[in-house]
Amino acid sequence: MSRRSLLAASGAALAVALAACTANDPLARQANAGDNKNYIAGDGSVTEYAAHDRSQPVEFSGKLFDGTTVDAAALRGKVTILNFWYAACSPCRLEAPDLQALHTEFAPNGVNFYGVNVRDEKATAEAFERTFKLSYPSLMDKDGGVLLALTKFVPPAAVPTTLVLDKQGRVSARILGTADKGTLKALITTALAVK
Structure with a gap:
């Protein structure tokens, strides 16, 4: 496997891991939503x-x-x-x-x-x-x-x-x-x- 392929595979694996970590985090979901509301609201917790x-x-x-x-x-x-x-x-x-x-x-x-x-x-x-x-x-x-x-x-x-x-x-x-x-x-x- 070439170095470029290895780096691409590592990057994809990291992205999947980070997505899994934030999937259940409502603040992370808001930050990633890109809906231009200009604030990250908590859930009242x-x-x-x-x-x-x-x-x-x-x-x-x-x-x-x-x-x-x-x-x-x-x-x-x-x-x-x-x-x-x-x-x-x-x-x-x-x-x-x-x-x-x-x-x-x-x-x-x-x-x-x-x-x-x-x-x-x-x-x-x-x-x-x-x-x-x-x-x-x-x-x-x-x-x-x-x-x-x-x-x-x-x-x-x-x-x-x-x-x-x-x-x-x-x-x-x-x-x-x-x-x-x-x-x-x-x-x-x-x-x-x-x-």
């Missing part, structure tokens, strides 16, 4: 991490659209919600009113809410925030710095993704896709109950 299974406290630093710097270390001591979004993402639009309602409900308990905008310029992000009357701030993350930093702890893997950080700054839960209001409320309540 929820992963909760028991206290002994949680990673180290997350580490990231980013700037809000108003220029204020947010460092993960400063968030410790409070439950924090991080929601990855951008304005043209239809599931992000769907969940925005529920996120605002939960922010309003849990703000008196000291729960931090932050958006992490993965695509938009300031004007677009601010228009979205005005439209949905969002009162919590968002980090600018067009360069992917926050997303990449968090991938070391738990991969967001879809937009939207919502992470719940416990009071120690560890990921206690992840929702891939649109956050169901009741589910997210329960996750926040659980995180608040842990001293």
